[in-house]
Amino acid sequence: MPLFLGVPLKQISVLEAKCGLQLVFICVWVSTDHDEIEKVAKQFGAKVHRRSSEVSKDSSTSLDAIKEFLSYHDEVDIVGNIQATSPCLHPTDLIQVAKMIQEDGFDSVFSVVRRHQFRWSEIKKGVSEVTRPQNLDPAKRPRRQDWDGELYENGSFYFAKKHLIDKGYLQGGKMAYYEMRAEHRVDIDVDIDWPIAEQRVLRYGYFGKETLKEVKLLVCAVDGCLTNGHIDVSEDQKEIPCDIRDAIGLLQKRGVQVRLISERDCSKSVAAMKLGCMVEVSVTDKLKVVEDWRKEMKLCWKQVAYLGNEESDVECLKKAGMSGVPADACAAAQKAAGYICKSNGGCASIREFAEHIFLLMEKVNSAGKKT
Template sequence: MEAGEARPRAHLAALVLARGGSKGIPLKNIKLLAGVPLVGWVLRAALDAGVFHSVWVSTDHDEIEKVAKQFGAQVHRRSPEVSQDSSTSLEAIREFLNHHQEVDIVGNIQATSPCLHPSDLIKVADLIQKEGFDSVFSVVRRHQFRWSEVKKGENKMTEPQNLNPAKRYRRQDWPGELYENGSFYFAKRHLIEKGYLQGGKMAYYEMRAEHSVDIDIDIDWPIAEQRVLSFGYFGKEPLKEVKLLVCSIDGCLTNGRIYVTEDQKEMVSYDYRDIVGINLLKKRGIEVRLISERDCSKTLPAMQLECVAEVNATDKLQVLEDWRKYIGLSWKEVAYLGNEESDVECLKKAGMSGVPADACAVAQKAAGYICKSSGGCGAVREFAEHIFLLLEKVNSARKQMEDVNSAGEDTGGKREQQKWK
């Protein structure tokens, strides 16, 4: 390096270990959690953080590789030797480094931490790149009293570990203790090569308790989904009120099959739950419009939906754009449910997007939510419920901000009164 030449910045790589084997939940790492594959939550946070030179998933499974690439990550195919039940994370990370000599720092992010936010990763990257720490790991503060274990047959009493029983702390009077939460471990190459994930000049990063969600601990999947819906990271742009849902008819509202009678009349099937979902959306003040590439105008009246519909739509995005401008909405106020390649651009543009479980791969990649239900089998109703849950989150966050601002104004008023006494 010549005098005055800037030193190249150390290569910081995010690495998510996602083995195919799982004793508790088969293929847990790509099981849908709140409409997104589990590993997708942390990949979204890592990519949006913008601090990593590369984002990787280390896996031994074809389906996990496929999902990782859909979310924009690179894939390292780990060897069978480090894919066993007995294999450690450190062994898998060291193998990754042996194949990627360009990497100087590894940010090992756990796939089972779906409430991770980019802001956390940005701050940790600063700690290790700008402040000179060799390793940084995540912790959470807990207010739990510990007692010594008494094994069966031992003739002794338990002893308090972090409290005086004669003077128990109130929660508000005790700062609590820091525990590793397993969300991430950042370490420099030289430490990992010596067999350490934590060492050298160490620092911890304290995560907010509500963001410290570990699926290995939150065994009940529906409870974990509710926590993610409340505290998860949904993308760079803030959510807004949804005022329009546009739904593709073929493959979403229907199962995509066309039945032809002897007299050459077309028939389609739909799920009544989806009709209920559309009506619920309307009651919430959300307009629903339908779109199709083919002429299905003769079958629509039978559904009695009373929705504006555009058939023979050769350019769905242009139709969506015309509707959005006519109603006077921003893209963040538009939701879209599609299932085919022709829906991809609409899915990318909409503030909230979803696809049925049987949508094509490119549509799934573009969507923010993948339904558990297939097209024509309740997907519209499920997506409607997803919209309602996210809107509840928006309203809750808005109320919290109003409460904070109100409290600040009250405090400010009291300070002014004290100032003039």
């Protein structure tokens, strides 16, 4: 499964829903017939409906899958159908739409975007016709910035009450649209949409500039992050971590203090590498150690980044403003992390995580300067 900003694409929609819908609805479900998607959905806190082969065909529609789901869940009154290919969707939008259904009495609400594009009729090959304007008068052609534009359904989400879906509709009854902001409307339909969507999420996403602060401290677990499970020994027979490269130096040059933490006593091996950073070994409570470091440096948790790998790292990963794990981290650590590296532990994962931090901070700072 390809990763979107270091996490499975399905996780983005699950997190959007958990951040938004769970504030006003009961639970988040993923409908799938795919084992890996089921695994990711459960890992990140969603319930899973295993759809049947009858509604998993190439010709099957979202409505088919929703109707099947409802046939097993009579307790559901309202369905919010979120497309996994719309990662720019913001949880605050979902909260507003849910209120439109629950408080304003709408039976269905769907997403639209505003476009300022002039349409012309299509001429088929072999037909002797001329193209004609569809939404403008060429003799009185307006400037597009002076024109209100048109609303287009973009398929990002559909909310509807059960009684409508039972009749075969996702839109109907007392119906309303929800206009999405331009920065949130990118959907992934073709390959070129993927990097565009990533950049939009970096700049405007729900984990973007509203919550990020400048990272001042990166804590890295030695075990499973700087090492890969094998023992490498130096010429003087001292164990050395496998993955150091210049990542720590890169972080330090950018004003980020790096500290290492380990459940084992690896102080001699770390010292042998002359990394120039503090290391705490034989640690039984990593959260307490990092908490003490944070207070010592007078930082808030949003200024702390943490790279971990094991269950013992989970609480630190949850607390940190930016959290990451190698690709081969345990399931509990992956669930707690905000970024899953493409690299395994001991294979440049700390370098990849550092570059992700700098990329995200640059996007946030750039956005702040323009606003």
